[in-house]
Amino acid sequence: MTGPKTIVIGGGLIGLSIARALTERGASDVLVLERHSLASGGTGKSSGIVRAHYGVPSIAAMAWRSQPYFEQLGDAVGFRQVGYTVIVGEENVEPLTANTAMHQGLGIDVDLIDTTRLAELWPMMNVDDVALASYEPRGGFADATQLALHFGQVARDNGAKVRQHTAITRILTNGDNVTGVELEGGEVLEADQVIVAAGWWSAKLLADLGIDFPVEAYRSELMIVDAGEPLPNLPVVSDLVSLQYCRLEGPGQFLVGNSDHADFAKKFVDPDNYSNIAAEASIEKYAEKLMHRFPGFPDPSVTHTYAGVYDVPPDWNPVIAPVGGVDGLILCAGFAGHGFKISPAVGDLVADLLLEGHSTDPDIPASDFRLERFAEGKPLNSLHPYVGAGEMR
Numbered sequence: 001m002t003g004p005k006t007i008v009i010g011g012g013l014i015g016l017s018i019a020r021a022l023t024e025r026g027a028s029d030v031l032v033l034e035r036h037s038l039a040s041g042g043t044g045k046s047s048g049i050v051r052a053h054y055g056v057p058s059i060a061a062m063a064w065r066s067q068p069y070f071e072q073l074g075d076a077v078g079f080r081q082v083g084y085t086v087i088v089g090e091e092n093v094e095p096l097t098a099n100t101a102m103h104q105g106l107g108i109d110v111d112l113i114d115t116t117r118l119a120e121l122w123p124m125m126n127v128d129d130v131a132l133a134s135y136e137p138r139g140g141f142a143d144a145t146q147l148a149l150h151f152g153q154v155a156r157d158n159g160a161k162v163r164q165h166t167a168i169t170r171i172l173t174n175g176d177n178v179t180g181v182e183l184e185g186g187e188v189l190e191a192d193q194v195i196v197a198a199g200w201w202s203a204k205l206l207a208d209l210g211i212d213f214p215v216e217a218y219r220s221e222l223m224i225v226d227a228g229e230p231l232p233n234l235p236v237v238s239d240l241v242s243l244q245y246c247r248l249e250g251p252g253q254f255l256v257g258n259s260d261h262a263d264f265a266k267k268f269v270d271p272d273n274y275s276n277i278a279a280e281a282s283i284e285k286y287a288e289k290l291m292h293r294f295p296g297f298p299d300p301s302v303t304h305t306y307a308g309v310y311d312v313p314p315d316w317n318p319v320i321a322p323v324g325g326v327d328g329l330i331l332c333a334g335f336a337g338h339g340f341k342i343s344p345a346v347g348d349l350v351a352d353l354l355l356e357g358h359s360t361d362p363d364i365p366a367s368d369f370r371l372e373r374f375a376e377g378k379p380l381n382s383l384h385p386y387v388g389a390g391e392m393r
């Protein structure tokens, strides 16, 4: 007997992880459709940071459930287990302490550390304005494209089909049931289930069905810095004092991302047409913040910059749920800057929803990720938000 026909729209990390999870659990008829090449959307720009530090317990739990994937896949996905630190000033000691306690309650391997220990882990760091840090020894970073392609390979090995350069123009329904999709050029593909994992572009496909998915396309700039000499294995840093994040990028190079989202609305862009280099004024600002934090870099210089686009819902958290009262239609998008590290668990949750009808993990209640939460005014917010860095969550 064959199971339901499932179409996944979008060949990024999320769509491919869903195809992997479904086929690993026996789904036999899964087709992923990607309008360009696999991993060519937000996935291809990801900084690939692996950590479980979130203020929303279900997201922290998803990150922690995903951790073994990185550890088992290791080199195959470029995983570097260099550790991960969050550093805060006095104003954020309380939320950091509360979040860390919440994480420990979820079984996450994390501890608070003082600045003496931080300076040992990070010899080139200026810790003068740091009051406290948390440290996840099992965190680090990996390569998002490699992980997406790995998911795609596993899905194909398990019988899924992947069709690239195939754009969907419309999701088709009949009454309250999804029936398939229409492709550019008019071809119709039938399906019993359609999973929309098309990042920001999901909103347009749903709008045509009268379903409102509130999501903004938010441009985020990255800078690659040459430190001047080979660097040792330094932990990833989420710097909530200077509002930046940094990680190694090969020997002697450093990737720096901006986490100052104060002028959020000024950075909305067309995700199909945006500037792919950082503005001069931004580079100066990032360089100043970087030199303040890491005065020990021997001879730093900026090698190049680029930019990516986050798909950001009002509470910076994803929708992973049936939508619009249409049987067989699932939305899985809105991962903002966080979808990489939780992508393994997201695939598993969608497989749960489709195969069991509910989440099988008590720490990951499916109700957290309903679309209706926006209209109901019940956003999924951090339990212990950071002053000046709310989106860190």
Ligand SMILES: Cc1cc2nc3c(=O)[nH]c(=O)nc-3n(C[C@H](O)[C@H](O)[C@H](O)COP(=O)(O)OP(=O)(O)OC[C@H]3O[C@@H](n4cnc5c(N)ncnc54)[C@H](O)[C@@H]3O)c2cc1C
Residues within 6 Å of the ligand: 009, 010, 011, 012, 013, 014, 015, 033, 034, 035, 036, 037, 038, 039, 040, 041, 042, 043, 044, 045, 046, 047, 048, 049, 050, 144, 166, 167, 168, 169, 197, 198, 199, 200, 201, 202, 220, 222, 307, 308, 309, 310, 332, 333, 334, 335, 336, 337, 338, 339, 340, 341, 342
């Ligand atoms: C600059 C940057 C840094 C980031 N850093 C991190 C990080 O350090 N850690 C972390 O956890 N996360 C990070 N993220 C977030 C993470 O990379 C994303 O959440 C994740 O890659 C999103 O995957 P996705 O599959 O939902 O979306 P995408 O990768 O955007 O995939 C959606 C796909 O759908 C396709 N598509 C769209 N419309 C159609 C259509 N009509 N028909 C067919 N296909 C369609 C697109 O072409 C695209 O390939 C970062 C993101 C960015 C942009």
